[in-house]
Amino acid sequence: MKINHAALGGLLALVFAVPSAYAAGPTDPQIASIVVTANQVDIDAGKLALTKAASADVKKFAQLMITDHTGVNKAAVELVTKLQVTPESNPTSQSLQKGGDDNLAALKKQSGKAFDKAYVDHEVAYHQAVIDAVDTTLIPSAQNAELKALLVKVRPAFIAHLDHAKKLQGELGK
């Protein structure tokens, strides 16, 4: 299956777009759900890549995604537990989960170098979409100072992951 990068990026942007149901922006419980789901989706893709990737560098990147996003989710869960906020499923987190499931289904059909390319291409688009959502929706909407601070703290990790994925993308394209 050939993946159109522009279409993929557009699709992910739509997933993170603020639905009219909460035009004022997601609430803190909804943000908590979006954060946990966004991290878990990338952890799941990383776990699949660890078993299927052909390139050692792609496997190393996949392990990094699992480790880093697990660390972010651990901190997010600890914070919402402390704040007594119950993550609330919402259209964005549901779309993220569906997008993650669809991505896994598509990746499972790939193998070898085609898998590596499909996985890394998706990682580039996914991290860009997450960063855009963090900047335009999640940080501006977060009401609790500690939740907002957590989002600000993890943003550089997403930037580093995006840069790393782009570098891999360039190497795989050679």
Add this chain to the structure above:
Amino acid sequence: MCTWVQVSAAAVVSLTLAGTAASTDQAKTAPKTYVISMQIVGFDPPELNVKPGDRVTWVNKDLFPHTATADDKAFDSQSVAPAGNWTFVAGKTGAHSYICTFHPTMKGTIKVQ
């Protein structure tokens, strides 16, 4: 001709001066401890000048592991967990460039001089 008293007085002055110099040198050379924070935006401070015997402690302030790994293999923290730390005691003089092997955009230099 120099008398015993004169020699003795000179020796006392000399010893006193030597003692003062020794304690000053000791203060100058007493090992120091430096702290570098590990964050994905980079090591802070990214460059550090130390003397042999000084201690450099890296503290992980991120939510995921990092390493401080010298290119010349002078030191390697291995994985430092979130909120964890690792200490290196500076040895021979030289400049050591290092990175986080998990996040290679994190770079730093320790100069032992």
